[in-house]
Amino acid sequence: MKTIAYLFLLFVCSSPLLSQFKLSAEVRPRTEFRNGFKTPRSTDSDPAFFVEQRSRLYLDYAEEKYTFRLVFQDVRLWGEVPQIFKSENGNTFLSEAWGQYNVSPRFSVRAGRQVISYDNERILGGLEWAQQGRRHDALLLQFEDEKKVNRLHVGLAYNADDDRPEPVYLQAPAANFYSVSGNYKSLQYAWFNRTFAEEKGTVSLLALNATxxxxxxxxxxxxxxxxxxxxxxxxxxxxxxLYAQTGSQNGQSVGALLAGFSATYPTKATPLTLGVEYISGKDDTDETGRVTSFMPDYGTNHAFNGLMDYFYVGPANGTVGVTDLYLKTKWKLGSAALLAHAHHFLTASEQLDAAGDKLSASMGTEIDLVYVRPLATGVTLHIGYSHLLGTETLTALRPGNEKSNNWAWTMLTFKPTLFESDAKKKK
Structure with missing residues (x-):
């Protein structure tokens, strides 16, 4: 990796073209104490304690007609390999690798492994809270006017695995069967965004098909x-x-809904955000084969419905759905800030207990606190604590039997710019 960066830097510095090069890095260890994270803990279970680290090297290069980015990444738990070793489990990999050609000032084409993220990242997001992030191998067509008042992005992707390598099995039976679980075989989407006059906000439209x-x-x-x-x-x-899902899934028709609304008011002491989000589920009494539970498959789900990830992060929540009533605020503490979120969760479907009786809709209340402090240029400290008080409904629907659950974490992020060239004109 050091050799690649050195050669790339040598090439850029010797180039007489109008070009820019930036070499940056990131080291982000995060320590977590999990005692009922994602699902209620059990009486006989012990808390988990570990440190997970993300390390990245970013290489960005730009000329008048094109740009490209390479990001090398390593994600590991502290101590998962011996101090002296010759091989490991392959934690180092390519996070991003894409090139973008500017066909005209208003139209560009980007191809490669990239982050696809829009709006509040509810449907398409980079998932940067997770140390590995979320990436797509895709082609992106971007139409944008000069001031970016109107923007239209069209994305296309087709995935294949290597169990039928070219050329021997190119046309063999089942050569096009895609066996990578949890991913789409192909993706097509169009995203249109318009900025209101006087920069009062934006509105976006999204149409996405996943095969x-x-x-x-x-x-x-x-x-x-x-x-x-x-x-x-x-x-x-x-x-x-407001999003609707339709089409089919495993041979069953889909009809699901997500709707959210929030209002933020800047008081003299702190901004207050009051909101609600509804994500449809499937009633226990619904015997039809229709899929009525909405799934935000490719978004940054950690940013929604509480930081303890009880909903839509991993396999949690099944087809229950959720109605999330929340209040959020943020206090400035000198150069630091303290974020405070409160959520009350209800089912978005009718659920029954083991005896067939209807469960209460209330699943529990969660409090999230996050302290953020910049320590230096490119260095930031995060400290977080969350507590969830569940109900009988929550423990009836989930593994684990304890209603009181908590999670604490601290994260130190180093993100320096190692080198950045100035654009220089050809002499």
Whole structure:
């Protein structure tokens, strides 16, 4: 990795073209104490304690007609390999690798492994809280006017695995069967965004189709259609999103809904955000084969419905759905800040207990506190604590039997710029 960076830097510094090069890095160890994280703890379970670290090297290069980025990444738990070793489990990999060609000032084409992120990242997001992040191998067509008042992005992706390598098995039976779980076989989307006059906010429209590989070699196509709005009205900042899912999934028809709304008011002491989000589920009494539970498959789900990740991060929550009532605020403490979030969770479907009786809709209340302090240029400290008080409904629906659960963490992020060249004209 050092050799690659050195050669790349040598090439850029010797180039007579109008070009820019930036070499930056990131080291982000995060220590976590998990005692009921993602799902209620059990009486006989012990807390988990570990340190996970992300290390990255970013290489960005730009000329007048094109740009490209390479990001090398290593993600590991402290101590997962011996101090003296010759091989390991392959934690170092390519996080991003893409090139973008500027066909004209208003149209560009980007191809390669990249982050796809829009709006509040509810449907498409980079998932940067997770140490590994979320990446797509895709082609992106970008149409943007000069002031970026109107923007249209069209993305296309087709995934294949290497169990039928070219050229011997290129046309063999099942050569196009995609066996990588948890991913789409192909993706097509269009995103349109318009900025309001006087920069009062933006509105976006999204149409996305994901083609999924079924176990019987057939395909399912699930569509997500919706809009996102961010608008400033006087002292209030209003945000809202509304998405519907349709199509099919494993041979079953899909009809699901996500709707959210929040209002932020800047008081003299601290801004207050009051909001609600509804994500549809499936009633226990629903015996139809229709899929009515909405799944935000490719978003940054950690940013929503509480930081303890009880909903839509990993396999948690099944088809229950959720209605999330929340209050968020933020206090400035000198150069630091303290974030405080409160959530009350309810089911978004009718659920039954083991005896067939209807469960209460209330699942529990979560409090999240995060302290953020810049320590130096490129160095930031985060300290977090979350506590969730569950109900009988929560323990009936999830593994684990304890209603009181907590999670504490601290994260130190180093993100320096190692080298940055100035654009220079050809003499």
């Amino acid at each position: 999924l590989q079924n176990a019987d070699s057939t395909h399912s196509n699930k569509q997500t259609l919706g809009t996102y709005l961010n608008y400033r009205a006087g002292k209030f900042t209003l945000t809202g999103d």
